Amino acid sequence: MAKVDMVMPQMGESIAEGKILKWHKKVGDKISKDETVLEISTDKVDSEIPSPASGIIAELIVPEGTTVAVGALIARIETDANASVASSASTPSPKVESKTAPVAQSTPASKPASGGASVDMVMPQMGESIAEGKILKWHKKAGDKVAKDETVLEISTDKVDSEIPSPASGVITEIIVPEGTTVAVGTLIARIGAEGATVAASTTAAPTPKTEEKMHFSSSIEDFQKQNQITASATPAATVNAGGGMVKGESNRFYSPLVRSIAKAEGLSMQELDSIAGTGLNHRVSKNDVLAYLAKRPKGGVRPAATATTSASTAAAPAKQVSDVKYGYNKERSELIEMNNIRRITAEHMRRSIDTSAHVYSMTEIDMSRVVRFRDKYKSAFEKREGFKLTFTPFLIDAMVRAIKDFPMINISVDGNTIVKKNYTNVGMAVSIENNTALIVPVIKDADAMNLVGICRATNDLALRARSKKLRPEDIQDGTITLTNMGVFGTTVGFPIINQPQVAIMGVGTIKKRPVVITTDDGEDMIVIRPIMYASLSYDHRVVDGALGGQYLQRVAYHLENFDENQTI
Incomplete structure (x- = not known):
């Protein structure tokens, strides 16, 4: 059985929480990747959130009308079509409080591990503008006992290095993300079970394959992950996707649901969207960037004169940095030390x-x-x-x-x-x-x-x-x-x-x-x-x-x- 966890996405750098307005699916429903699963509301915008994977809705954890922190677990999708749906998932869990723990803490998926319960640890959000973190060191290994608030791991972000405490007492049943790996906020990194719980056989030191089954994200968080791994696009898309999924442009950039909906409403082609200079994190295009472009856009739209290849290179390729310059050295007499x-x-x-x-x-x-x-x-x-x-x-x-x-x-x-x-x-x-x-x-x-x-x-x-x-x-x-x-x-x-x-x-x-x-x-x-x-x-x-x-x-x-x-x- 393979499950994909959905968490409350971060819909902007200053967004710390979101409210679930409506579930478009119920437990047991089939779902396709990029199909709308739910609607959420933040203090910035209301958005439809697409599914990160195809499968069956196995569990709806947070009911409609509930406000939870960014990164909080809200649903699970079973990607094995032949698997049975958990009986406890027939109704949304009533045990979710209206407010979760602060986003700078590890977010448990359930109460402290007891009676066979499991607690999910996700990459915490260590600040409003933090989108990802790197695991520097695990202080515990699979099978080790851990006390609540005991240090489990060290992480590094672009703001600060921090020691992360355990959200519950129990046993480390699974370490999902290995040391040295950078993952998005909200990504599932480990599980804690009650004493005597079975330790997963897959918890080894080997790097975790970057598959959807191993990732814990919703569309917006996946967006953050992919935008930091930009590569050349071999087959650029021609238009903005009208569906709920994330859209890859000719420059291989990704756009938030809000930006995508504005582009669709205004009839922006993907070429035009790719030509907009983003002012957000890693040159991400924001709502204000699109609105500023529309204010200057001639009536009837404009077709970029450049070819798709040119458009992609100008939108995605940053100016060459000093660190990009390659220098020669004597390999036999030199030592390579990776920067922390x-x-x-x-x-x-x-x-x-x-x-x-x-x-x-x-x-x-x-x-x-x-x-x-x-x-x-x-x-x-x-x-x-x-x-x-x-x-x-x-x-x-x-x-x-x-x-x-x-x-x-x-x-x-x-x-x-x-x-x-x-x-x-x-x-x-x-x-x-x-x-x-x-x-x-x-x-x-x-x-x-x-x-x-x-x-x-x-x-x-x-x-x-x-x-x-x-x-x-x-x-x-x-x-x-x-x-x-x-x-x-x-x-x-x-x-x-x-x-x-x-x-x-x-x-x-x-x-x-x-x-x-x-x-x-x-x-x-x-x-x-x-x-x-x-x-x-x-x-x-x-x-x-x-x-x-x-x-x-x-x-x-x-x-x-x-x-x-x-x-x-």
Whole structure:
């Protein structure tokens, strides 16, 4: 017997839940792939959802009128036409609550494993814009006992690496997706059964074949999967499919049910649809993209002058990236090391930042005498009281926040031709993780509302959770300016790349005793030894000129050099 699980699809990056309006099929009905199974409603759109496979409706788990989270199991399809339908599937399950657990958690298909019940673990949604995740490591194997909330696996997304807890106590009966595999949000990855449950023979370390029977998706999630595996289309479709299934265009792009329905209603040919530049994730065409195209479209439509081959290449092929360039090397004397997920994401973000922002750099030196004396005076008592060391990072963040109050136009972002001025200050701090092989930037939210002790506590908390993979998606989002402390590695000075969509990042080097010239009150110059730190500011010259960048950096230096040593911490 082979079953395909249907889950509540994600109908947009900000959609977290959906309501089942109507089931078009009942238990026992035959269903064809791409035939409409149900209608759902979200806070964005109502949509008809097609079947991901042909077969028989074996179970309707969520009844009409129920709102469930994205990724929640809603139905099962039996693809073996000769198999019997489960007797318990004659009516929708009454045990489904109107709201499921938060989408960032593993979603069980039933109550905690007991009495022979089975709990399905799916790839959790670790943020509104997250469409897929990669399984880094299984902490359990098939047959192992597991307690509720015990770590089962580690996953990686384009936002954060996380340890995922078990949704129930029991025994791991099946591990479906092997380590190193990237799957869509909502994909079935493992099953947990009651103690004594039979362990599936198929749960081996071998990679799972990418068949529909092994995948746990509905149309929208399958859409996400396939759009990230774009290949050249040998036989392009000529028109928009009027049915409920996903549509492959000449460029092998896929379109959501909403985009497809608009195209059908407006009479857009597939060539026209393929010619629209998408602004969504991985150049996906959104509703707004289609509406913008229609607003500029001549009456009666327009037929693209380019051939199908040309249309496909312009729509699907992104600009060649630096990483696409092939280099020669001595294979016998070289070792190939695959980038981990965070490193790949960092590489892409850094390249995109250089392509986006006109980077300009300013640099200054800062006399850290007052801060050093203050820290030396209180660091022992502080560590004894708080349980962690007093570092220089909180002093730097405090000075950055104070300087933003004087120069708020450094605390902005760019949205097209619009400047977005942030009336709050969220400071990102670069943290080296995984034995200094990766970098992540957790964010101190509302740092402008904190005193120095509060910043110390927030800094320590985020750094610890970053290194132990306990960060939540919201911990690395919505930063307005970033600090990177290169001095902890002995670096004297550096010029960091802007963390998009911010417009400025400050980099600081090591604090080192240096000879400097000072002028006494009576006008005499003399050479003295001072703890000096070099600081740099990288800023986006599209919206920040040299005057503003330099003034902001000098104001940060002023707050550090004139630090109030009479305060307590």
